[in-house]
Amino acid sequence: MPPDTPRSDAPRSGAPRFLRLRAVEQRFPGLDMPALAIAALDIAAGEQVAVMGPSGSGKTTLINLLTGLERVGQGSLIWGDTDLATLSEGARDRWRAANVGLVMQDFHLFPGLSALENVLLPQRLARLVLPAGAQAEAGRLLARVGIERQGQAIETMSRGQMQRVAVARALAVRPAIIVADEPTASLDADSGAAVAQLLLELAGESGATLLVATHDAALVARLPRVLRLESGRLKD
Amino acid sequence: MLRFIAADLRRQWAGALAILLLVALATALGVVVTLQERALRLGSARAADAFDLVVGAPGSETQLVLSSVFLQAAPLPLLPGTVLAGLIADPRVTWAAPVGFGDFIEGYPIVGTTPVLVEGMGGLAQGRGFARLGEAVIGANVGMRLGDHFHPQHGRVGEPGGTHTEITYHVVGRLAPTGTPWDRAVLVPIETVWLAHHHDEADAAGAAATNPFLRNAHADAAHEGDAQEAEPLNDEAHSGETHGSETHGSETHGSETHGSETLEGEAGQPDALDAPIRADSLTDPHAPGVPAIVVKPRSIADAYKLRQAYRTDHTWAVFPGEVLTRLYGTLGDVRLVLSLVASGAQALVGAAILLVVTIHVVQRRRQIGALRALGAPRLAIFAIVWGEVALIAAGGLAAGFALGYGGALALSSAFSTASGVSLPVAFVPGDLARLAGLVLAAAIVASLPAVLAYRQSPAAALRG
Ligand SMILES: Nc1ncnc2c1ncn2[C@@H]1O[C@H](COP(=O)(O)OP(=O)(O)O)[C@@H](O)[C@H]1O
Numbered sequence: 008m009p010p011d012t013p014r015s016d017a018p019r020s021g022a023p024r025f026l027r028l029r030a031v032e033q034r035f036p037g038l039d040m041p042a043l044a045i046a047a048l049d050i051a052a053g054e055q056v057a058v059m060g061p062s063g064s065g066k067t068t069l070i071n072l073l074t075g076l077e078r079v080g081q082g083s084l085i086w087g088d089t090d091l092a093t094l095s096e097g098a099r100d101r102w103r104a105a106n107v108g109l110v111m112q113d114f115h116l117f118p119g120l121s122a123l124e125n126v127l128l129p130q131r132l133a134r135l136v137l138p139a140g141a142q143a144e145a146g147r148l149l150a151r152v153g154i155e156r157q158g159q160a161i162e163t164m165s166r167g168q169m170q171r172v173a174v175a176r177a178l179a180v181r182p183a184i185i186v187a188d189e190p191t192a193s194l195d196a197d198s199g200a201a202v203a204q205l206l207l208e209l210a211g212e213s214g215a216t217l218l219v220a221t222h223d224a225a226l227v228a229r230l231p232r233v234l235r236l237e238s239g240r241l242k243d
Numbered sequence: 244m245l246r247f248i249a250a251d252l253r254r255q256w257a258g259a260l261a262i263l264l265l266v267a268l269a270t271a272l273g274v275v276v277t278l279q280e281r282a283l284r285l286g287s288a289r290a291a292d293a294f295d296l297v298v299g300a301p302g303s304e305t306q307l308v309l310s311s312v313f314l315q316a317a318p319l320p321l322l323p324g325t326v327l328a329g330l331i332a333d334p335r336v337t338w339a340a341p342v343g344f345g346d347f348i349e350g351y352p353i354v355g356t357t358p359v360l361v362e363g364m365g366g367l368a369q370g371r372g373f374a375r376l377g378e379a380v381i382g383a384n385v386g387m388r389l390g391d392h393f394h395p396q397h398g399r400v401g402e403p404g405g406t407h408t409e410i411t412y413h414v415v416g417r418l419a420p421t422g423t424p425w426d427r428a429v430l431v432p433i434e435t436v437w438l439a440h441h442h443d444e445a446d447a448a449g450a451a452a453t454n455p456f457l458r459n460a461h462a463d464a465a466h467e468g469d470a471q472e473a474e475p476l477n478d479e480a481h482s483g484e485t486h487g488s489e490t491h492g493s494e495t496h497g498s499e500t501h502g503s504e505t506l507e508g509e510a511g512q513p514d515a516l517d518a519p520i521r522a523d524s525l526t527d528p529h530a531p532g533v534p535a536i537v538v539k540p541r542s543i544a545d546a547y548k549l550r551q552a553y554r555t556d557h558t559w560a561v562f563p564g565e566v567l568t569r570l571y572g573t574l575g576d577v578r579l580v581l582s583l584v585a586s587g588a589q590a591l592v593g594a595a596i597l598l599v600v601t602i603h604v605v606q607r608r609r610q611i612g613a614l615r616a617l618g619a620p621r622l623a624i625f626a627i628v629w630g631e632v633a634l635i636a637a638g639g640l641a642a643g644f645a646l647g648y649g650g651a652l653a654l655s656s657a658f659s660t661a662s663g664v665s666l667p668v669a670f671v672p673g674d675l676a677r678l679a680g681l682v683l684a685a686a687i688v689a690s691l692p693a694v695l696a697y698r699q700s701p702a703a704a705l706r707g
């Protein structure tokens with residue numbers, strides 16, 4: 008995909024409001040209180056937002072809703088002009104594949120494949136043929152995150168390197184939204200700082216909207232906007 | 244996607260290989276049972292086809308066929324000597340030849356018969372037919388060469404017995420291969436077999452009578468007294484010969500027997516067997532009896548007429564093919580049990596594999612959830628799980644068919660070496676359908692864990 012083509016379903020810039028979330032409530036069986044209850048949340052395109060809160064406060068629940076991994080049962084959640092609440096599971100999968108780059112605490116890289124193959128895997132699985140230039144873009148991103156041996160088997164890499172590969176993978180389709188759930192929680196301080204730096208830089212370079220769920224204070228301090236979650240509710 | 248499957252299988256190669264081998268072995272078991280059963284049926288049917296009609300004395304049809312077609316020695320009652328003469332003269336008969344069981348040579352059965360059988364079996368590959376009493380024609384797989392000389396041995400391999408040192412056969416021809424137990428047979432003139440046994444009995448009696456046939460009667464009595472040495476077949480043969488000779492001793496046989504008597508006295512002098520065989524010794528209505536006569540009728544209609552005509556109080560005619568079919572009918576239950584055992588093993592292996600694969604999918608739910616989170620469509624997840632299971636199963640099935648085919652070939656060749664019946668191992672179009680059916684079943688079974696993976700919620704899976 009040529010870098011300058013604007014996405015019809017995900018305006019990268021210009022739109023003052025990218026995310027519009029209203030009256031979203033998520034309950035889990037066995038819990039009296041909703042795990043998440045947010046009356047209103049708006050995020051502008053290109054914004055960089057930290058979601059903070061203690062363990063169990065609902066950060067992952069929010070991210071699962073924002074990325075379409077979990078269905079929005081109640082309320083509305085609109086990215087650009089896509090209302091995730093109205094999409095089927097398959098449609099949400101397709102929307103996520105095209106618009107969301109995901110970085111997870113446990114990396115979720117696939118052993119047996121090289122760094123480069125891991126970066127390309129989501130695209131390979133989502134479509135039968137790799138788009139032209141995907142390979143080159145993956146190589147560029149890996150170089151950008153400081154991975155030199157791109158053919159190296161992933162299981163032989165250090166944890167810091169692995170998360171950097173995961174960051175490159177999240178950016179490979181030039182998504183409009185980059186979401187990271189505790190990206191530094193399983194790394195040592197130095198590796199964590201490096202990964203945080205890369206996320207901020209790369210999101211800034213691509214103009215993507217960045218959402219980072221974390222309780223890493225050093226990371227939170229670097230993000231311009233901070234949402235505080237407590238028992239599933241936003242605190243102001 | 245293929246690369247991902249390949250990497251996945253590579254990473255778990257030991258488990259994948261173990262499952263593949265299990266599938267292969269279970270498949271091979273079924274394939275061997277099927278192929279071997281079919282080979283046995285085809286092979287024996289082909290052996291039975293060599294003879295259209297077999298005439299013997301009333302008794303067990305199965306034993307008559309086993310003896311004449313498969314050359315498995317069994318105690319058969321004898322036909323009166325007139326039957327052969329009658330058949331040879333019958334206008335509905337192309338040829339008829341006696342099958343007289345004699346001794347053995349190095350484990351190969353010696354069969355007394357006439358030159359028409361040599362032609363009837365498909366002719367010679369080498370040399371010429373026997374024309375003299377001391378000549379022999381060997382089956383295609385007999386481990387001797389033209390020009391070899393041998394003494395027949397009593398009884399069968401492994402059984403105690405002596406050697407007829409007084410009789411020496413000279414190999415003059417080799418039959419073309421027939422794929423039947425006759426490939427392991429040594430064909431000699433029936434008259435020489437008669438001779439050898441008169442002579443034998445003379446030994447047992449230790450008497451020297453002028454009339455060999457009368458003398459044989461005594462010998463037979465003595466022989467029956469200590470029946471421990473000779474095999475039952477020979478015992479039967481003796482009594483039959485005795486029966487024939489007691490009543491109608493003939494000049495011809497007398498003189499021949501004298502020849503062998505002479506031999507006994509002057510061992511090492513082969514002249515006595517240097518006499519030509521004589522067609523009229525068979526047509527002689529007083530010829531000694533034989534246990535079985537194989538008959539080539541002129542037409543199918545003649546075959547039925549002959550079978551009808553020779554179903555009397557003294558004779559019994561059978562179509563070997565029909566007897567075999569009936570035999571297989573009674574063996575049907577065994578076949579059923581065997582194929583049930585094979586199918587049961589396959590079903591068990593299938594179930595075990597399904598279990599292993601399902602457990603595997605459950606264990607991998609986090610990985611599968613992550614793939615979904617990263618944007619893999621559900622169909623891709625389904626395809627990956629299904630592809631891996633189907634690949635292993637199909638590989639196992641293919642390996643199993645190959646293994647089963649190899650196993651059946653090995654079994655068949657071992658069986659052929661031992662029995663002479665060549666068992667043709669062959670796939671039929673139905674097997675292809677069966678393989679396709681199994682692959683289809685594997686594909687359907689593989690979709691179970693794939694559906695499981697497909698339906699799994701990625702969010703729940705990622706929470707662990
Ligand atoms: N599938 C579920 N079933 C029941 N409770 C759940 C489920 N997922 C999350 N929860 C609960 O929802 C709350 C929020 O969890 P989570 O979003 O994972 O918090 P965080 O990511 O901030 O640690 C917790 O109390 C958790 O136990």
Ligand SMILES: [Mg+2]
Pocket residue numbers: 066067068188
């Ligand atoms: Mg969490």
